[in-house]
Structures are given as C-alpha cells and as structure tokens.
Amino acid sequence: MTEKLTPTDPARVGGHRLLARLGAGGMGVVYLGRADSGELAAVKVILPEYADQPEFRARFRREVTAARRVDSPWAVPVTGADPDAPAPWLATAFVPGPSLAEAVTTCGPLPPRGVRVLGRMLARALTTVHDAGLVHRDVKPGNVLLAVDGPRLIDFGIAHAPDETALTSADMVIGTPGFLSPEQARAQPASPAGDVFALGCLLAYAATGRPPFGTGAVDALLYRTVHDEPDLDGVPDDTRELLERCLAKDPAARPTAREVDEALADGTPAEATAEDTAQNPPQDTPQNTADWLPDAVVRLIADRSAEILALPDIEATALDARDPDARAGEQPTDVPEGAPPAPRPTGRRRFLLLGGAALLTAAGGGGALWAARRDDSPAPAAAPRARRxxxxxxxxxxxxxxxxxxxxxxxxxxxxxxxxxxxxxxxxxxxxxxxxxxxxxxxxxxxxxxxxxxxxxxxxxxxxxxxxxxxxxxxxxxxxxxxxxxxxxxxxxxxxxxxxxxxxxDYTHLPATAAYSLQTEGARRVGVLIDRGGGIPAWQLGHTMFQNLGVLKIAGEPRVAPRLAKDLAPVVAEMVADKPDGFVYTGTPARAAAVARALARTDFGGVRVLGYPAAVPEFLTAAGAAADGWQIFAPYIDPxxxxxxxxxxxxxxxxxxxxxxxxxxxxxxxxxxxxxxxxxxxxxxxxxxxxxxxxxxxxxxxxxxxFDKDYRWLESYEVFRYEVKDGRYSYTGRVDF
Structure with a gap:
C-alpha cells in the first residue's frame, strides 16, 4: 500500500524519481522510486538525525555490505546504495505483493503444500545468506514478501557476520520477539541456527495463522521462547517433525538451512543450487503463485500490483521546489519567450509515461488501460464533496x-x-x-x-x-x-x-495500589499465584504485584501455574502451608473460582485479592459462597x-x-x-x-x-476497589495511593 509524497519529501534520491511513500519508521522513510532505467525500487532513506551519528552510519554501511553479499532468487537484491551521502540511502528491487504477515492475516493459513514450498524457497535464501558468512537475525512474516513468482526475503538491516559485535551491546536483544531463538532472547550472539529457529516459527505461523509462542508483551514472549514448548497444533503431519527440530532449544540440535531445504524436497535433487533453481524450477519451486498459493492470496497479490497502476499524480515536493531540473515534465529551455507552456501529462497517463513499462510488466494485462488513456483530454471535474x-x-x-x-x-x-x-x-x-x-x-x-x-x-x-x-x-x-x-x-x-x-x-500500574492496600491491612507474607492460562494480563498483573510487594518490604511467595494444569488445588495447599496472610490470584474466571473454593477448604483467613480481568459474573456463579471476601482493584468505576x-x-x-x-x-x-x-x-x-x-x-x-510526553502513557492512575459480598461485587470507592 502506498501513500502520497508529502511537500517535505525529496523528489529524487540517487538517480531515482520518487513516486510515493511505501512506509515510514523510526529511523527513516521507504519510498517507491523509478530508476532512470525505468525499473521500480524500494528506496530507504535515513533521517538526518541518525545520518549525523558516526555509529549509525557504520551500521548502515554494514547493512549495505551485507545485503550486497546475498545473491539468491528468493532474496530481494540491492540495486543501488550510498551510505556516505548526506542522507544515506539503499535501494532494492520493488516487490508489489503483500507480506506473508498480511496474507495470512487477511486470507488465513497457507495450505500444506504452500507451507512446504514457502519453506523450501526461504531455506534456500537462508542457505545463501549463511554461505556468505552472514546471519539474517530477523526472519519473520513481515520480512517475507509474496510476489508473482514466489517469496522474497527482505530487510538485512540487522544482518551481520557472526563475529561482528562492535555495534551491539552485550545485553541487547536483537530480532523480533515471537520469531527469535532462545539464545537471542538471552541476548547471546546470533548464529545461523538462530535463523533456522526463526524459520521454524515463521512456517508454523504460515501453517496455523498464529506464532508458536503466542503473542503479547515482549517479556512474556521471551519467557515462553526460552522455557515453553512451541504450540504446533494444526501444523500438517508432513512438516511437524521438521519444525520440531527447527524449534529445538539447543542450537546444535537444529538442522541447517540446507538440511531444511533437503527435508522439504519433493522429487527435487537436494544438491541443486539457488541458481539451478532459478533456471530450472523444481516441482516445489513454482513459476507462478497460482501453483501453490490459495486463490485469495493470488488475488491479494494481483490487487497490490493493480494499486501501483492506480497511483495518483506525483505531488510537488521539497526538491522539486528547490531544483527546477529535477521536476517531472520540465519545460524545455529553448521555448520562445512569451510562448504558451507545453501541456503536461495529467492523471494516470502522466504516471504511466514515467514508469509504465515496468508497471505493466509487474501487473500484467495493463495494455488496454494504457490505450484507453492515450488522449490528453481531462476527465470531467467532479464537484468537491464536503468532508465529513x-x-x-x-x-x-x-x-x-x-x-x-x-x-x-x-x-x-x-x-x-x-x-x-x-x-x-x-x-x-x-x-x-x-x-x-x-x-x-x-x-x-x-x-x-x-x-x-x-x-x-x-x-x-x-x-x-x-x-x-x-x-x-x-x-x-x-x-x-x-x-x-x-x-x-x-x-x-x-x-x-x-x-x-x-x-x-495498564496492568503494570494497578498492582502498586493493591500492594499498598495489602500493607495497610497488615499483610506481611503474600502468596502470588500467576496462572499462565490467563495470558498476558495474568502475567503482567502477577509479576508486577510480586515486584511491588518487594518494594514495600512484604515477603512475596510466587507460584506460576502452567496453562495446561488441570487442578490448582495442590498448588493452593502448598502455598497455604507457608502460612501467608495475603493471597493474590491472577488468571481466568473459571480457574479463579476453583482457586477460591480450594482456598476456602483450608484454614487461610487472610486478605484475598483477585486480578480484575477474572472479576466477571462467571467467577461469582462458579465460586459460590467461596467468592465472598475477595477484593478487586480495577481501573473502571462503578456506574x-x-x-x-x-x-x-x-x-x-x-x-x-x-x-x-x-x-x-x-x-x-x-x-x-x-x-x-x-x-x-x-x-x-x-x-x-x-x-x-x-x-x-x-x-x-x-x-x-x-499523557506523558515521552512515553505517551496515562499519567493518572485512579484505581477503584470492589469486594465480593453476598455474591455480588460491592463498590467501596476509589483507592488513594
């Protein structure tokens, strides 16, 4: 998807006429550009504030070098770069298709054969990366683009040689949580085995529509990656064993990218190189997406190509205003004085004149559109509609x-x-x-x-x-x-x-108020049961509660209940045996009710606190009389x-x-x-x-x-207290802390 250029955008970068914006991030802007040859490119331009930093220029120079060392039909090639320019830039071949992330989100998981084909082509791309002495370090669905002739691995912004450490701190986690290896989660050096682990995560996502270690907060994702087994429910039987090997916690137990390629082979010689594949596509390396992708994804790819044809006029930009020679449709310098200006191409025709050949090739079947708009007659002007x-x-x-x-x-x-x-x-x-x-x-x-x-x-x-x-x-x-x-x-x-x-x-601010209330009520030893079945809310509320208890010099006794645990009563009994005078549970309504009933069967007589996401009618119904006395600290007021x-x-x-x-x-x-x-x-x-x-x-x-100007979080933390009485949530008012 593209956006119009803004008035502050340059008109040209490194011999590329910029046509539209493809996206913007914290460090730069990516444009759609047309080279003098007529080919389209994705041009990444670094923001001035980063370009002025020698360390960042060194990293960007490394990115350019790394990307140029990768030569694979399944990796987007570099078409130009200048890391030493006032505004450093890098251009790669433009792929008009969606990312794998967008395709799966929009159209659902890929079919089994599609997963195998995708895995084989990406394994070959990674083999090329590793043979070049590099590690990609950020293999994820957003870094795989789907084109008419197959996928492309992109973004070598953090790729590096395994022995390059000068620009990376010892405790920095590099990569995308949920798609990085346990060793990367521990901030250990990246290796080719880490890329294979990420490829396993990516293929599991393609097969099921969800990451194998779930979603949510970064700390929870890193914890699951290091300690939990991957969720591979729904992965086809013919690839499950391979993905289990790719997702092994021990890097030495994982296959290499080349071995992944071989394992996914279906009648294709394992020793075939990427160059051989490009010239003689094997059975599982299709020449067009219709061979291996669902119709919905094929249509999505076609729609992305069509969107390029429908780009609006190229807007005047900052460089246009400063440099007349850079203007598209520049008036010839030998026009007699006083002569009327030559008409400039308008609308879609103007854009096709700038880059039509490449676009028509990318989209296919565009000749009729070209022919239909050859005349210069403008379309009838429509009356402007009032903005709503x-x-x-x-x-x-x-x-x-x-x-x-x-x-x-x-x-x-x-x-x-x-x-x-x-x-x-x-x-x-x-x-x-x-x-x-x-x-x-x-x-x-x-x-x-x-x-x-x-x-x-x-x-x-x-x-x-x-x-x-x-x-x-x-x-x-x-x-x-x-x-x-x-x-x-x-x-x-x-x-x-x-x-x-x-x-x-947010969940990390509420426990401070609850911990203070526990202190006010005389609690000195508090058991904290964090139920993994409650997901991110349970983890953030419980973990932060334990931290806040420590700040208040209250002894915290944490326990973490596995998501698949069927009976929490033994855990409750074990916690009560430590003689706490406070008990906190964060998890699901149904399991909260089970905990409440189990706690009621003991001699515990202290303060009981329930994480507010579980404080719904289901808890009251399932817990019955055992619900009475539980306190809830919530961000919502009683209506x-x-x-x-x-x-x-x-x-x-x-x-x-x-x-x-x-x-x-x-x-x-x-x-x-x-x-x-x-x-x-x-x-x-x-x-x-x-x-x-x-x-x-x-x-x-x-x-x-x-809202905080730097972090954008809410600065006021009003929290409201409830207590279960006679089977209902009784509002006791705002808690001042």
Missing amino acids: WILGVQADLTGPQSTVGHAQERGIRLAVEQFNSRKDKPFTLTLKTVDDRGEAARATKVARTLAADRDLLAVIGSTGDTTTGASLDSYDERLVPQLTASSAQSVYGTSEPRHFLQAVP AASPVRAFATAYRKRYGSAPAYWAAEAYDVARMVITRLTEAGGRPSGKALYDLLLKGTYKGMVRSYS
Whole structure:
C-alpha cells in the first residue's frame, strides 16, 4: 500500500524519481522510486538525525555490505546504495505483493503444500545468506514478501557476520520477539541456527495463522521462547517433525538451512543450487503463485500490483521546489519567450509515461488501460464533496467481551449525540462503528477498512488487548489517532505505535495500589499465584504485584501455574502451608473460582485479592459462597457511583437500562476527543489531533486524562476497589495511593 509524497519529501534520491511513500519508521522513510532505467525500487532513506551519528552510519554501511553479499532468487537484491551521502540511502528491487504477515492475516493459513514450498524457497535464501558468512537475525512474516513468482526475503538491516559485535551491546536483544531463538532472547550472539529457529516459527505461523509462542508483551514472549514448548497444533503431519527440530532449544540440535531445504524436497535433487533453481524450477519451486498459493492470496497479490497502476499524480515536493531540473515534465529551455507552456501529462497517463513499462510488466494485462488513456483530454471535474467529521469505534460487539463492547459503544454514541444536539456546535460529528468480534484477524481487517475512510478523524477501540494490538498498524499507517478505554496491556507485541494512546492505567500500574492496600491491612507474607492460562494480563498483573510487594518490604511467595494444569488445588495447599496472610490470584474466571473454593477448604483467613480481568459474573456463579471476601482493584468505576451519576441517568434515559462497567470510561474518552476537535479551530490532520490529545489535560468524570510526553502513557492512575459480598461485587470507592 502506498501513500502520497508529502511537500517535505525529496523528489529524487540517487538517480531515482520518487513516486510515493511505501512506509515510514523510526529511523527513516521507504519510498517507491523509478530508476532512470525505468525499473521500480524500494528506496530507504535515513533521517538526518541518525545520518549525523558516526555509529549509525557504520551500521548502515554494514547493512549495505551485507545485503550486497546475498545473491539468491528468493532474496530481494540491492540495486543501488550510498551510505556516505548526506542522507544515506539503499535501494532494492520493488516487490508489489503483500507480506506473508498480511496474507495470512487477511486470507488465513497457507495450505500444506504452500507451507512446504514457502519453506523450501526461504531455506534456500537462508542457505545463501549463511554461505556468505552472514546471519539474517530477523526472519519473520513481515520480512517475507509474496510476489508473482514466489517469496522474497527482505530487510538485512540487522544482518551481520557472526563475529561482528562492535555495534551491539552485550545485553541487547536483537530480532523480533515471537520469531527469535532462545539464545537471542538471552541476548547471546546470533548464529545461523538462530535463523533456522526463526524459520521454524515463521512456517508454523504460515501453517496455523498464529506464532508458536503466542503473542503479547515482549517479556512474556521471551519467557515462553526460552522455557515453553512451541504450540504446533494444526501444523500438517508432513512438516511437524521438521519444525520440531527447527524449534529445538539447543542450537546444535537444529538442522541447517540446507538440511531444511533437503527435508522439504519433493522429487527435487537436494544438491541443486539457488541458481539451478532459478533456471530450472523444481516441482516445489513454482513459476507462478497460482501453483501453490490459495486463490485469495493470488488475488491479494494481483490487487497490490493493480494499486501501483492506480497511483495518483506525483505531488510537488521539497526538491522539486528547490531544483527546477529535477521536476517531472520540465519545460524545455529553448521555448520562445512569451510562448504558451507545453501541456503536461495529467492523471494516470502522466504516471504511466514515467514508469509504465515496468508497471505493466509487474501487473500484467495493463495494455488496454494504457490505450484507453492515450488522449490528453481531462476527465470531467467532479464537484468537491464536503468532508465529513467521523469518529470511529472499533469494539467487540458479538464476541467474548461483547458486554463491555456494547457498553463502550453506547457510551461513545451518547457523547456524540449530546454534542450534536448543541446549538453552538462548530461541526456535526458522525459515528462509524465496526465489530471485530474479539478476533485478532478480524480486528486487522475491520481496522484496515475503517482507517481507509479519508474522513475518519480518530478511532476509539478496541475492547480487548489482542484486538487492540492487531489493529495498531492499520490506523498508524493512515496517521489516525487511536485511543483505547479498556485495553491495559503494557506492551503490544513488537509494534511501535506513534498515534496510539491508552486512556486506562495498564496492568503494570494497578498492582502498586493493591500492594499498598495489602500493607495497610497488615499483610506481611503474600502468596502470588500467576496462572499462565490467563495470558498476558495474568502475567503482567502477577509479576508486577510480586515486584511491588518487594518494594514495600512484604515477603512475596510466587507460584506460576502452567496453562495446561488441570487442578490448582495442590498448588493452593502448598502455598497455604507457608502460612501467608495475603493471597493474590491472577488468571481466568473459571480457574479463579476453583482457586477460591480450594482456598476456602483450608484454614487461610487472610486478605484475598483477585486480578480484575477474572472479576466477571462467571467467577461469582462458579465460586459460590467461596467468592465472598475477595477484593478487586480495577481501573473502571462503578456506574452507580456519585461522580458518574449524571452520566448514568442520561444513559438510562437513552437506552432504557443502567450502564455496565466501562461505559463511563468510554464516554469520558469520547468527550475528550470531541473537546480537542472543537479546540482545533478547524478540521485537524491526524497528527495535529494526536498532538492536541497528547499535550492537553482533560478533566473527565472518572479521572483526569493527561499523557506523558515521552512515553505517551496515562499519567493518572485512579484505581477503584470492589469486594465480593453476598455474591455480588460491592463498590467501596476509589483507592488513594
């Protein structure tokens, strides 16, 4: 997917006319460029602040050298580079297809033969990398592009020779958590065996649609990678044994990339080289994607190629304004004075004149389009449509968290309707809602659809951690500010969201209040049971609780229950035998109920604290009388509390029922966004609105919303206490700490 050039972008880099933006990261921008030969290239340009650092230039120079040493038909080749330019740049052949990550997210897992073919071609690419004396170090689905003639391994930005250590600190974890080896997770030197481990993770993802060590916070991913066995459920039988070997904890037990190639062979001589493969494709090395990819992926690849044909006019950029010789369609210098200017090609025809041959080859079947637009007659001008002011909502409306999702959507809708009813409103706000059903794959899909609406100003959502993390990139690519009122995960995988705000205290901040309350109630020894079945929330709440107990000089006795453990009663009994006067459980509602019943059968009489994600009606029903006395410290206020009473009245009048938990928080966040839009004094860009949200402080009903300027986290940590009494959650008020 491409974006228009901005006025500050250069027009040319290293002999490439820049046509569009392909993406931007923390260290630079990647452009779609056309070389003088007419071929397309992905041109990475480093930002000035990094170009001025000698250490960074040395690393970039190493990247260029490493990439040039890789010569494989399944690795994207370098077509040009200048690491010593004022703005260092690197150009590689442009692949118009989607990444493997996008293809699997959009279309689902690959079929068994597709996994084998993909594995064999990537194993051959890695064999070439390793034969060149290099280690890639970041083999992941996002670094594999699917083209019409097969996959391409990209991004050698952190590839290096195994003995190169000068630019890497001893404790730095290099790679992408979830797709790196146990030794890399321990910050040990990378090796070819680490690339094979990552390839095993990638192929498991391609076969099942999920990483073998799960998703979530970085620390949890690294822990699972080092200690847990991979989840290979759903991997075809004909590749499972090979992936188990690739994912061995001991690097010496893993096959080499060449051995992976041989193991995946299907009638192809194992000794064939990459060059032999390119000239005589074997049975499992297809000459076009239709041989091994599902139809949906083939269509996705075709759509990506077609998008290149549909690029808009090339916008004037900074270099165009400074250097007349760099302008596309430059007026000839020998035109007589006073003569009318020669007409410039316009619209799609202008773009095809700049790079049509390469594009038509990439997309295929484009000759009719070329012929249809040969004349210079402009298309009839359409009357400009007034821009709408759209606030988006992404929520789980039909999945496991639908109660919370509906409460939030209704709270946001009430805020919008109240604003639109004002006589002095400067604009009318439209609400646009999408249902992600609590599913990560669907969250990515609906987020991409919602973000594509050019009138979208901001989005509030999603409801849960997994769906929020899955939607981050879609909104950030479009510079759409995204806010969540309920997703409290402290780290969202490996994403680096730049237009994302958590308007809720995350899991790592809540335990401080709970630990303080335990101290206030006299607890001196606290058992902390972290149930791996509760996923990231359980781990972050439990782990941080243990840390905070240590800060308060309270003896913490942690236990970690495996996800597959069927009976936690023996663990509870063992913990009670240590005579604690406090007990904390973080996990699932059903297993929390089992723990509560087991604890009730002992002589434990101390303080009991339940991690709030498990504090749902299911816990009360399953635990019965054993639920009474458990305390919950949560970021949401009781909808009947006095600070939100006026909201509850309006909610009941509008919807005919009392609001559920999380409705008031969503209402607050919506009111904050509307306030910033009003203060903008006109329609703001996504970045401008994000800056307004980041800089200001909004006094809501539930809490004051202000965000740290450097880390973007919420600065106010209001926490609310509940205690189970007579089979219901009884609200006791805000906890001041």
